[in-house]
Amino acid sequence: MHKKGIFLTTLALLAAMLACNLPAAGPRLATRTAPLPTVSVTPLPPPTATIAIPEGVPIEPYQDVRGLDFSTYAVEFDRALIETLWFNGSTRWPGSSGQVAQAVMEAGKNPGLGIRSLHEQGITGAGVNVAIIDQNLLQDHPEYRGKIVEYIDIGTNMPADASSMHGPAVASLLVGETTGTAPGARLYYVAAPSWTADAQYYAEALEWIIARNEQLPEGQKIRVVSVSAAPSGPGTPFTKNNAAWDQAYERAMAEGILVLDCTETYGIVSACYYDLADPENAARCIPGWPGRGYNLIPGEIHAPSSRRTSAEEYSPGVYSYQYTGEGGLSWAIPYVAGVLALGWQIQPDLDYNRMLELVFASAATRPDGALIIDPLTFVEMVRQESDR
Numbered sequence: 001m002h003k004k005g006i007f008l009t010t011l012a013l014l015a016a017m018l019a020c021n022l023p024a025a026g027p028r029l030a031t032r033t034a035p036l037p038t039v040s041v042t043p044l045p046p047p048t049a050t051i052a053i054p055e056g057v058p059i060e061p062y063q064d065v066r067g068l069d070f071s072t073y074a075v076e077f078d079r080a081l082i083e084t085l086w087f088n089g090s091t092r093w094p095g096s097s098g099q100v101a102q103a104v105m106e107a108g109k110n111p112g113l114g115i116r117s118l119h120e121q122g123i124t125g126a127g128v129n130v131a132i133i134d135q136n137l138l139q140d141h142p143e144y145r146g147k148i149v150e151y152i153d154i155g156t157n158m159p160a161d162a163s164s165m166h167g168p169a170v171a172s173l174l175v176g177e178t179t180g181t182a183p184g185a186r187l188y189y190v191a192a193p194s195w196t197a198d199a200q201y202y203a204e205a206l207e208w209i210i211a212r213n214e215q216l217p218e219g220q221k222i223r224v225v226s227v228s229a230a231p232s233g234p235g236t237p238f239t240k241n242n243a244a245w246d247q248a249y250e251r252a253m254a255e256g257i258l259v260l261d262c263t264e265t266y267g268i269v270s271a272c273y274y275d276l277a278d279p280e281n282a283a284r285c286i287p288g289w290p291g292r293g294y295n296l297i298p299g300e301i302h303a304p305s306s307r308r309t310s311a312e313e314y315s316p317g318v319y320s321y322q323y324t325g326e327g328g329l330s331w332a333i334p335y336v337a338g339v340l341a342l343g344w345q346i347q348p349d350l351d352y353n354r355m356l357e358l359v360f361a362s363a364a365t366r367p368d369g370a371l372i373i374d375p376l377t378f379v380e381m382v383r384q385e386s387d388r
Helices: 003-017 097-108 115-120 166-175 199-215 242-254 329-346 352-361 375-387
Strands: 050-052 086-088 129-134 148-153 186-191 222-227 258-260 269-273 301-304 308-312 320-324
Touching (some): 097 308, 097 320, 115 375, 129 329, 148 199, 166 186, 166 308, 166 329, 199 222, 199 242, 242 258, 258 329, 258 352, 329 375, 352 375
Parallel strands (some): 222 258, 269 301
Antiparallel strands (some): 086 320
């Protein structure tokens, strides 16, 4: 990889640790299970086991293999193992494993839980304005090209021809053409440097959204802001100016702009993961992260964060995707924001309090009490609001 690419990738990983708990940082209130056993290459290992390739580099479930080259190795990767890995278009696979990995990548583009069936009905978030505060990105990826109404950079100081890992991912999971929950929504994007651990940048980004919203005419207001970071509160990795975020958050909410973040103080979103073989069943979206323990957080809505594919672009015109077998809460935040946008397309007069009530009322409830977001039931309940 080019030295500039290595630097930007390293910076992106550091920033991810300061965002919403990607695998490198570890999920909130979760602990990894016991170490996974090492087995021989032949026969193929079970999906929960390590695969030891001849060159002696062990490949474990949930490992980051982006950009690695396995093409010369005399071993095949089982699909169940591939589904757990973090890989991208630069990963090189041995034998027929490449075809399997491509199938997994395509399957991960589906938001699941009935979202695509809603899109087929024309419910795409069309006409709804949403916003994201996250790391810098390039605006030309096919997933969201032409969907970003305004792009503002507050303090990243990154080159204009450079992108991050995190930014393209969250943008595509919200408004992506094939990966997003609300591909018809219009996106206001504010880039901010999470790697500084200074919440002031995020506060200024939110203040910009508030000010911009005041200029927008009725019917075109920004309804929800997706913030895959925790700029304040207990356990925050941001070490400076946390109060500034709290003040901006409270002001935005008072102005009628819903802010979804990862803070323990304000956050209402938790993670779940579905079976790629049955991704449409909300009741089968398992709370937490695959391969890890999980403590149920009462009163939060769970949304898919693992086994998802998102956009990737580090250099202009070099479009790719990444698949995360074990994603972080970062991926669940834009998912929920997009589902809300679907509701506002149908009933634009509802405020965010009522929309959230419907999200929780429509959720699928698991035996342990976990609430799983259920877009199909949510949309039906929003439709019924016109009869009230």
